[in-house]
Amino acid sequence: MSHATSTRRSFMQKTAAGLGVTALSGWLPAHAAWPEKPVRIVVPYAPGGANDVVARLVAQALTARSGQQVIVENRPGGGATIGGAAVASAAPDGQTLLLASSTFATHPAMFPNLSYDTARDLLPVVRIADGPIILTASPTLPVNSVADLIEYAKKNPGKLNFGTSGNAGTPHLAGEYFAQQAGIKLTYVPYKGDAPAVADVLGGTLSLAFSGLAPTIQHIKAGKLKGLGVTTRSRLDVLPDVPAIGETVKGYELVGWFSLMAPAGTPAPVVQSIAESVLAVANTPEMKAKLEAGGLLLSTMGPAEFKTYFASEIKKMTDLIKSANIKMG
Template sequence: MHANRRQTLAMLTGLGVGHAWAQAGYPNKPVRVVIGFPAGTTGDVVMRILAPLLGDVMGQAVIVENRPGAGSSIAAEAIARARPDGYTLLLSTTANVINPSLYPGLSFDFLRDLTPVTMLGEAPALLVGHPSLNAKSLTELVALAKTRPDSMSFASSGNGTFTHLYGELFNQTQGVRLTHIPYKGSSQALTDLLAGRVSLLFSPASTVMAHVKAGTLKAFGLIGRQRLAALPDVPSFAEVGIADFESALWFGLNAPAGTPADIVERLGKDLATVLARPDVRAQLTAQSFNTLPGGVAPFADLLSKETGKWSRIVKAANIKPD
């Protein structure tokens, strides 16, 4: 009897069934999602909307843990070193594919040591300017900047942040020379833009939405794949023929490399179930967050392309972190 049982198990394992049996109990304890930024930031708000609903679908609690520092590299390294069993995940974002170029001494390789699970969506960004700028559209703004080399500026929330890199991308792709003015955070950058001390700012849409609606800032273009319902008249960069600005501040889930494929698939499907709910989409839209198609393959493709793109921008502009 024991021999027959061993023979049957060996046969099933050879067919790949034994592995499926080994994971059949997943999840049998809480799943933890680590965020590399403080509470209240975009990713944190989004994940705290999704976590309890994902927990309902999975049948286990989904716990959100903030572990900020080093532009999310501390959190990413922790996940890269975690057990690849599907119980410890990273809420990844644009910073995770920028950091390898800024910090070449990182002790882990984001693309190698973390496996993509699925995309969640993106927080579109806006290029906004002071109302005194003599331009009504993105095309006019580019033309104006070309006539005023080195005399127009853009603010950022610090060297190496995505608000800085988008400005450098704009310079490199449009043949303009906007002067970079870095700040220690977005609050003072926005204050100086409103006061007219700087000309432009690339910013998450949610941060500047109220000022655009009030007319105290002018929105020239949207970074993202679709227009914002709250600002339907603001076109995307792609719509006016400017490439390389399709990807805004995106968010996804990554697991440690080596996490079994069936667990990765289960996580992706359960998240897709949550994101398909109309009430969830409504909550995320209220946060200026657009959901995107999920799945391992499209997310892996995005990570590869984004890593290459930002590496080229960082090298061309010789960007050094603060």
């Protein structure tokens, strides 16, 4: 069963149980036309990144579907907390939404003194897409699999390093989580973006990189980079010969994800209507193709499933950040 199918089914079951059939029939018509007026999607990053791409694809599709203008507003800064604060303090009426990424699951641990409480003041609405992370190795490194890498690291403690697009980002966390789960030591080297990290792996001055698909996939297909594993639960259709790391390190999974959240207090029927509208435009071949062109994968969840998932991600990231002693900077 797909996420979208299970979402629709759980939506009907949960709403009927929680509101009653009479309440359901009374509420839905009032909100079925969402959006009834212009909607703002706040992106807590500068234009051009994956968060911005997802927001604009969804906004364009929702505008075309509803006839109402859905605009994207970029509010970068503060490690995404400026945009988060803007939505957390907005009116809970479904007209202001946040394009939240997996980074938001790290905020309780990384920013304990925020002006808002991520888990309390932001309401998960719908998960839209995943950003798979791939572990690549230098062509000169004498390993050809995750098992080889673990064996080599244990025999050569302190020798291997890995780079990512930046400190405390999801790829960095994926690398630290891998090292912990595999029982090995890797030295972290932060870079300003995926491209320079991948370039150093290609050149042999960096052992490993955890990065998005876009800067690596062609190098892997050309045999210039060793694709050792993906951080998703299963293999990717675009790289079927690259195993999931979890095939070797049991239980390993850590991906970047992209979602919509609303201010806490947004009425449940409004949240459900938003989710239904977003799922309708997201679960299409056109959206899937556009996301894949940007190195992303369609991966949808509705409100109930996403709420549970978000809570589990906060716990997982908090535990990892504390145990790995990851700090901002």
